[in-house]
Amino acid sequence: MAKTIVLSNQKGGVGKTTTANALALIFRERGYKVLAVDLDPQGNLSFSTGADTDGTATIYEVLKEEVKPRFAIQKTGLVDIIPSNILLSSIELEFTGTQREYLLRRALEPLQQVYDYIFIDSPPALGILTVNAFTASDFVLVPMMSDIFSLQGLTQLSETVSRVKNFCNPDLQILGVFLTKHNPKTRFSREVKGALNMIAQDFSIPVLDTFIRESVALREAQSIQQSVLDYAPSCNAVQDYKTLTDELQERGL
Template sequence: MGKIIAIANQKGGVGKTTTAVNLAASLGVLEKKVLLIDADPQANATSGLGLDVETIEAGTYQLIENSTPAMSLIKETNAPNVHIIPAHIDLVAIEIELVDIDRREYMMKQALSSIKDNFDFIIIDCAPSLGLLTLNALTASDSVLIPIQCEYFALEGLGKLLNTVKSVQKIHNPDLDIEGLLLTMYDSRLRLSNQVVEEVNQHFEGLTFKTIIQRNVRLSEAPSYGESIINYDASSKGSENYLSLANELINKNA
């Protein structure tokens, strides 16, 4: 039975999409069958795996609307063993359209129930907000992975996100776990980076992944070529980090 993991943080620029794309690609290389769901209207995960966003006719919007069977929305990507349900700018409208619908927080959960068993992991790349789209993702997921960048405002907003997770657990999804906090954009030369690592480990002992994602030029170049870091430069530090994270995730869920 597949495990659904939402990658969420309402703060932008923390490495959510980078993590969603490269974790999916790393799990694929390790021979896991992966589905990536792009639940961010910016559609960066879609273009980051080589799909042309302009040509997308159906994707996450139709999935949540339940207007198209989930199976027929799945597209192949250039990453081995990784499939995607892509996003399109139309996804922006879904929050407004869901407002009057009954049980609107459960739309994604309902849509994914028919395909959950076809994959080892389903990864949802959430939008940088705590709106209805992210709420749908958290309600549909077994766990949430939270990327935190090693910068000054790292812990700002984390409390708010953890409170949202708590209220989702209480009201919509009692089985939602925290998969872990992932430290991203780490630069060992900076005292600040080391302070953030120390602080997060101190406050959230046992919740933080051992793997830390380091700042890496190749990692930021890869999306512009529509490739994961594994395809773009398998020998880079970024590739090494995400493969390590994938292994950690597999062992944790073994």
């Protein structure tokens, strides 16, 4: 039975897609069967893994039950992925009936026995797509950029997770929040970390020990659709993501 993890933060640019990409690659490198699901209409995860998003089945057709999930999976050479494109942005308007929170959960059920891990990249908003991701997942993992504005969305995220637990998925857990583009040598970054610890404690959200340092190599590897593990295996951020993977597994993932 696969463990399903959604990367979520209502703020954009915090590293959700980069983290989904890196963790999927690392878990696959360690011998696990991994599926990535791009649930962001921007399709950045699809692009970074080399998936085709034009004229092919995407998560949009899967959610509409026009295509069976297994026929939407692309094996890109980097990772198995169900891609996304801009058509997915119309889901909010197209699905207004009851049970719409369970679309993704139902879609992924046939794949639970096929994969060890399923990583979902969610959009930077707390709408129906993110609620679907929460309903379909076992864990929420929250990347947060090391700035004061990223702290503001933590309260709303916690409230959304609580609502989903109450009404759709009682087993959902927040696996933890961790800092990206973090430089512990600067006073400001240390202050952000302190503020995060206080806010997270108020909402009983675990703060992970691992943080991710800034790295241009991550963006470069994604832009040329190459595994960062091959492109820059010794860069700080890659080592940080491997440490993050170790910590997540130690915490039950």
